[in-house]
Amino acid sequence: MSCIHKQKAHTGITMVDLEDEVMKVAKIAQLRKAEICAEDNGISDMQSFVVFGDGDRYACRQSEIDGHPFQSLPFVLNDAYEDGLRSFDSLSVVIDGYITESKSDSYEKGDLRKDFITNPSSSVVECLTVVTYGYHGGSSARVIKYVYNDRGLPEFTLLPEQEASKSKSDVLDFVVSSYIDFCKEQPQS
Secondary structure, eight states, rough: OOOEEETTTTTEEEOOOOHHHHHHHHHHHHHHHHHHHHHHTTOOOOOOEEEEETTTEEEEEEEEEOOOHHHHHHHHHHHHHHHTTTSEEEEEEEEEEEEOSSSOOOTTTTTTHHHHOOOTTTSSSEEEEEEETTTSOOOOEEEEEEETTTSSSSSEEOOOOOHGGOOHHHHHHHHHHHHHHHHSSSSOO
């Protein structure tokens, strides 16, 4: 995979194109989801994971901790730091979860999954959410809806960009931005 870089005019800092990067990571997420389902011979949930992009190289990390993806994120980032992932172009968080297609629904934590499972006429759908943060600032997000075919393999549909705004999280922004800032403050090895 190659990555298109843009030079920031007055600083000389190489900036990754976050729109391109989030789409590349979305493709990685789709391939990984399909691979997991194929290995499990059908429908299977995928654990959330983090992707560090550095030029045309990508490193993935995931936690073995069950639970909400935000609960495991600090552990994943700590392990990545200890493994030397301190300088990178982008950091993406990938979550296998749910999103509502309705504009008027109001949900609390855990309600989307419950509604999806118990309500046959629910507007909630399964999706992969990818939020990508640039090392030098900015972020971009995309949501990929999926349904399972007769063989239990996912078929993906990229949702319009405005749907991705529903996936933004102040908690995620804070944790990832804090990690990036911490990495910037540390001596590079």
